[in-house]
Amino acid sequence: MNPLIPLGTRIDAGTFDLPSHRFFSLASAIFLASAIITPALADEWYYCKPIDVSVYPERIHVQCDKPTSGGIAFFAIPTASADPAHVARMLSVLLVARATGKTVGVLYNPADTSGTDFGCKAEDCRRLVSVGF
Numbered sequence: 001m002n003p004l005i006p007l008g009t010r011i012d013a014g015t016f017d018l019p020s021h022r023f024f025s026l027a028s029a030i031f032l033a034s035a036i037i038t039p040a041l042a043d044e045w046y047y048c049k050p051i052d053v054s055v056y057p058e059r060i061h062v063q064c065d066k067p068t069s070g071g072i073a074f075f076a077i078p079t080a081s082a083d084p085a086h087v088a089r090m091l092s093v094l095l096v097a098r099a100t101g102k103t104v105g106v107l108y109n110p111a112d113t114s115g116t117d118f119g120c121k122a123e124d125c126r127r128l129v130s131v132g133f
Contacts, residue, residue, distance in 0.1 A: 043129055045105045046072075050098045053091070055079075058118045060087060061125065062094050062106070074125035075106045078118040093131050102133045 048064030061076035081087045097104045107130035113122040120127065 043107050043109045045107055047103050047105050049101065049103050050094060053094045053098045055091065056119065059115075059120065060091050060094070061120065062098075062104070062128070062131075064106075067124070068110070070110055072108070072110070072124055072126050074120065075108055075128040075131075076115050076118065076120040076125055077128045078115075080118070090128065090131055093133070097131075097133050104131055104133045106131050 046064070046068050048066060050062045051065050052061075052063035054061055054063075057079065059076045059078050061074050064073050064075070067073035077087055077090055079087055094104070096102070106128055108126040108128060110126065112127050115125055115127040116122050
């Protein structure tokens, strides 16, 4: 920017109005920053006692004794996973916790409703990322 060029001076293809150009640049920067800075909900842990562990052709799911504050009581993992050994390990942990009455920690993303692809209802079920006790 050249401070010696007066506002409204014709430059090549049109009138270059410096204050409106600054406003547009500032507004664009704020919009882009808000889009970049606003994170998606991150994975979070929820602790509960499993009251049901079920195996279906398309998924394995666990039902907790109490739902999350968002109303989620079921957590599931697809059986058609790229890593069948991982699914088997998850099932093993869930069955041991259920049989022994232990509290489990389930890692899930509250915003992830992709479980509907394998029979997990969007209103009360989320994809299971990890489990442990």
